[in-house]
Ligand SMILES: Nc1ncnc2c1ncn2[C@@H]1O[C@H](COP(=O)(O)OP(=O)(O)OP(=O)(O)O)[C@@H](O)[C@H]1O
């Protein structure tokens with residue numbers, strides 16, 4: 001391109017498209033969540049009051065602001081019961097960061113990550129290959145989905161602490177989703193077994209008090225309360241053509 005007699009190199013549109021394509025491929029967002037966007041996150045009405053659900057409205061607002069203001073010094077920790085849309089919003093943030101801001105991001109389901117690290121274990125060297133772990137430590141924005149474990153082993157605790165501490169020390173942004181009943185509802189919530197559903201504090205403490213405290217420092221807490229979207233909306237939409 002030439003302007004005022006000065007020649008400049010400009011990146012052509014096709015290389016920008018290629019770059020975004022590459023970011024999306026490296027981001028590893030599962031197909032199940034490819035549709036997740038901020039625009040199609042529906043702020044549903046609460047059944048009791050018929051008003052917009054404030055917590056969902058707020059969660060979407062936080063997600064939007066986060067994308068607008070990125071780079072930020074903190075990540076996001078989405079908590080709430082199953083099916084409220086935690087992964088949807090977290091993936092929407094990741095996609096916006098890649099598409100709008102060209103930020104390298106990585107999606108990992110917590111259990112899949114642990115399994116991949118375990119599978120890469122080499123009994124001879126007695127270490128796991130860095131092939132799996134390195135991108136998790138290095139990526140600019142990591143989404144750790146479904147971070148939970150009822151009785152984590154020492155190895156699980158150490159692995160998580162290692163990931164979180166490394167990212168913390170390098171000031172890298174981490175998004176986390178975890179399925180919990182927030183503390184103030186925990187008194188009423190029971191599992192089918194009759195056991196009380198663990199509250200946020202107690203569950204994060206499963207991974208050690210230091211890690212729990214670090215997560216509060218690294219991430220803004222986004223609490224979401226609603227019923228299960230899969231049950232309430234998706235079920236109603238599944239129909240056979242012949243019905
Ligand atoms: N408010 C919403 N608007 C649009 N789609 C939604 C909303 N909430 C959930 N969904 C859709 O419902 C499905 C379940 O949502 P999602 O996986 O985000 O729930 P979750 O809170 O992560 O649940 P879990 O704790 O079981 O992982 C997804 O397909 C998601 O796109």
Ligand SMILES: [Mg+2]
Nearest residue numbers: 086087146177
């Ligand atoms: Mg989820």
